Amino acid sequence: MxxxxxxxxxxxxxxxxxxxxxxxxxxxxxYGGRGGYGYGRQRSAVPQAQTAQKPPEPKTAEQIVDDEMPSITEALSLNEFESAILSSVLKKYVQERIEAQILKLPPEKMREVYENITKRQDEELRAGLPSEKYEAFVALQKDGVSKTLKKKKKEKKKKRKKDKT
CATH class of the missing domain: 1.20.5 (Single alpha-helices involved in coiled-coils or other helix-helix interfaces)
Known part of the structure; x- marks a missing residue:
């Protein structure tokens, strides 16, 4: 049993x-599943409509300046106070440039508006920053951030070599 x-x-x-x-x-x-037929994930017989992707949202003046400030601060060796002054002035005038672009003025008028904005920005920066930092910022605008950072690294290397000898 x-x-x-x-x-x-x-x-x-x-x-x-x-x-x-x-x-x-x-x-x-x-296997199996609904009704017990078919293998794997089932597809619908009804085609799905393709949705158009939204174009990316344009950045605000604050976002643009905040993205660039770390590299500018490094390139110009700014302290926190100088960095705050530069940041606030740039935000103000970048916003004005964005507003001018929205107006879609004729090219001659747009050039005039941009020159006026640049002139006021330079005056405000000259008043807020020490003269050597202002001159460095003007050179930075002319050469670009990456070029200025490369020059700075080369100068440091040369200085190290001189110190070693």
Whole structure:
């Protein structure tokens, strides 16, 4: 009788294990599912409309200046006070330039407006920054940030070589 009970018990355990394996396979590989037909993820017969991607939002004056300030501060070796002055002045005049672009003026008028903005910005920076920092900023605008940083690194290397000898 024991042999018969062991065989029945083994069959019962084997059937339960098969059920668990079968359900795992169906869940993992997508067999069965709704209605019990098809393999994997089903596609709809109705085509889906393609939505046009939105053009990226234009940056605000504050975002533009905040993105550039770390490299400008490094290139000009500004302290926190000088950096704050430069940042506030740049934000103000970048905002004015953005507003001028929105107006879409004729080229001659736009040039005039930009020159006026630049002139007022230079006057305000000259008054707020020390003269050597102002001159460095003007050179930075002329050469660009990356070029100024490269020059600064070269000067440091030359200075190190002189100190070693």
């Amino acid at each position: 024991k042999v018969f009970n062991n065989a029945v018990g083994l069959k019962f355990v084997f059937a339960i294990v098969l059920c668990f394996i079968g359900s795992e396979t169906m869940a993992q590989y997508g």
